[in-house]
Amino acid sequence: MKAQQRFRAAIIGSGKVGSVLGRLLVESGHQVLAVISRTPASARKAGRFIGCRNTGVRLDAIPSSVNLVIIATPHDAISSVVEALAAVDHVRWRSVVVCHASGMHTDAVLAPLRKQAAVTFSFHPLQTFPRDFAPQEIVDRARGIYYGVDGTARGIARARRLAKALKGHVVEIPPSMREFYHASCVVASNHLTTLLWVVEKMSAALGFGGRKSMQMFQPIIDATLHNVCMTSPTRALSGPVARGGVETVASHFEAVERVLPDLIPYFLCMTEETMRLANAKGSLTEARASALASLLASYRGLSQRRKEKS
Numbered sequence: 537m538k539a540q541q542r543f544r545a546a547i548i549g550s551g552k553v554g555s556v557l558g559r560l561l562v563e564s565g566h567q568v569l570a571v572i573s574r575t576p577a578s579a580r581k582a583g584r585f586i587g588c589r590n591t592g593v594r595l596d597a598i599p600s601s602v603n604l605v606i607i608a609t610p611h612d613a614i615s616s617v618v619e620a621l622a623a624v625d626h627v628r629w630r631s632v633v634v635c636h637a638s639g640m641h642t643d644a645v646l647a648p649l650r651k652q653a654a655v656t657f658s659f660h661p662l663q664t665f666p667r668d669f670a671p672q673e674i675v676d677r678a679r680g681i682y683y684g685v686d687g688t689a690r691g692i693a694r695a696r697r698l699a700k701a702l703k704g705h706v707v708e709i710p711p712s713m714r715e716f717y718h719a720s721c722v723v724a725s726n727h728l729t730t731l732l733w734v735v736e737k738m739s740a741a742l743g744f745g746g747r748k749s750m751q752m753f754q755p756i757i758d759a760t761l762h763n764v765c766m767t768s769p770t771r772a773l774s775g776p777v778a779r780g781g782v783e784t785v786a787s788h789f790e791a792v793e794r795v796l797p798d799l800i801p802y803f804l805c806m807t808e809e810t811m812r813l814a815n816a817k818g819s820l821t822e823a824r825a826s827a828l829a830s831l832l833a834s835y836r837g838l839s840q841r842r843k844e845k846s
């Protein structure tokens with residue numbers, strides 16, 4: 537790689553995202569010249585993982601030769617970090633691109649740096665970086681991901697270059713849809729995790745706790761994800777709701793009510809949404825859809841009465 541094509545980056549915020557993006561940059565032949573965080577130990581730890589010795593807590597440690605700054609602090613710290621960066625005058629901001637990794641903020645939060653002539657863009661890795669996992673456990677899954685971005689045309693062009701350096705892709709998110717986009721990421725990861733927690737609880741009630749619960753369900757989970765991703769949720773849907781198997785669905789509700797009644801609101805909400813999916817698939821007759829709707833209405837009433845009592 538030619539020297540002028542190489543990113544010379546500073547990472548601000550040495551958590552999971554900063555550590556992983558820094559490591560991916562270095563793996564691709566780019567340089568990380570500084571890792572700055574709130575605490576020295578955290579910056580040092582990330583520096584070791586990334587392969588950067590220049591770590592610390594002061595923005596002064598950013599060398600003047602950087603051409604990329606990635607802000608990977610929690611989203612509520614970004615504004616103050618940007619203000620502080622804009623006051624760093626040994627960096628030639630007109631030769632620097634600056635981005636942040638927040639899913640909630642747009643490029644707007646970087647305005648003070650744009651005023652200093654830096655090229656800016658938001659750059660949200662559309663991946664989960666769980667707090668309880670070490671960066672080395674996350675890094676493999678961070679290759680080939682999408683980054684939700686917004687910014688000026690110049691900013692987007694630089695975002696594409698950065699995504700390419702990280703072996704990923706860019707998806708442009710209109711600023712007005714930023715929160716909605718982030719909500720969709722929450723559904724894809726956090727809600728999916730909650731759904732799997734429900735599976736774990738049902739499995740425990742069957743007598744299979746701990747790792748066994750996820751192991752025995754993993755093949756059906758993997759196949760479902762595979763089928764959905766290869767085709768679509770509509771094509772991949774199978775099971776009693778899709779078939780209009782009202783008697784089976786009614787028996788499921790009775791069983792859940794008997795074994796884990798706390799799950800009824802969840803079961804109701806998911807069965808209702810699955811019905812919408814089955815309707816989109818065109819697999820429900822009107823009569824079956826109406827019988828299912830009556831069944832759901834009776835459990836909704838029960839759920840409501842229970843709520844009022846408690």
Ligand SMILES: NC(=O)c1ccc[n+]([C@@H]2O[C@H](COP(=O)([O-])OP(=O)(O)OC[C@H]3O[C@@H](n4cnc5c(N)ncnc54)[C@H](OP(=O)(O)O)[C@@H]3O)[C@@H](O)[C@H]2O)c1
Pocket residue numbers: 548549550551552553554572573574575576578579608609610611613617637638639640660661662663664665666667
């Ligand atoms: N976690 C995810 O799944 C995920 C996914 C996509 C995007 N993001 C976004 O990526 C960003 C980072 O997330 P993360 O999960 O990596 O967070 P994290 O693990 O909590 O790390 C944040 C890091 O920022 C440092 N920090 C906090 N305030 C700072 C400040 N004022 N100046 C410098 N450093 C500061 C913290 O330092 P110390 O360790 O020194 O205290 C910490 O290391 C957030 O904007 C988040 O929304 C997260």
